[in-house]
């Protein structure tokens with residue numbers, strides 16, 4: 417039996433892009449998956465695919481900016497499966513605006529989703545894991561923009577830098593409870609958020625959601641060789657896509 421088989425995984429932002437691909441990839445490993453996002457019809461259609469793989473799947477409509485929704489997400493998951501082994505904090509939004517044009521609403525929405533949403537989910541997951549003495553794993557999708565700054569994306573960059581600092585601080589804190597904290601810093605993945613950030617979706621410059629999902633599952637497997645293997649594979653894929661999709 418593989419390490420991941422029968423693990424219970426909660427994935428936020430599972431209705432599209434990286435989150436949906438990650439949910440499918442965990443299901444293919446034999447995990448029970450809990451799908452969370454606001455667009456419930458998209459989650460239900462993904463659930464059909466996952467159930468077709470013969471693994472249990474639960475849909476919980478969740479707005480990660482709402483603490484009550486997040487509490488319901490984890491209580492429903494625990495009620496159904498008894499506990500949670502892995503959380504993938506993936507939900508996020510992108511807004512593209514220079515400082516002088518950034519509205520207070522854009523700033524608040526970005527912080528509420530990308531930073532407070534990660535805090536709510538992480539705290540609920542950690543509390544549930546500690547209470548049940550689960551050696552869990554919390555994986556958070558930050559961004560390369562959680563490491564560097566870029567003009568016209570200050571709100572997004574601030575939220576993702578916040579996520580990076582928050583998670584790095586938790587590594588030592590949660591280690592004593594046997595909980596692993598991992599961060600992923602993607603750059604250029606072909607999903608809707610790229611359009612939301614008003615950037616052209618240039619396929620030749622981007623990874624696919626499935627490529628990122630493979631990496632997230634490798635991290636969750638805690639198999640160092642597998643993690644290095646997927647990292648190398650994704651470097652090779654960047655070259656492959658650049659050659660294959662470069663406009664002729």
Ligand SMILES: NC(=O)c1ccc[n+]([C@@H]2O[C@H](COP(=O)([O-])OP(=O)(O)OC[C@H]3O[C@@H](n4cnc5c(N)ncnc54)[C@H](OP(=O)(O)O)[C@@H]3O)[C@@H](O)[C@H]2O)c1
Nearest residue numbers: 429431432433434454455479480507508559604605607609
């Ligand atoms: N694509 C890239 O190049 C890239 C690069 C770096 C980092 N990332 C990060 O990757 C993560 C996934 O994004 P993606 O690229 O896969 O884009 P995406 O296809 O737009 O997915 C974003 C997901 O977040 C969910 N979401 C947004 N607001 C939410 C809320 N308030 N509550 C619950 N779910 C919410 C959306 O679902 P609903 O609308 O149904 O709620 C959707 O499932 C994000 O954190 C993003 O910052 C992406």
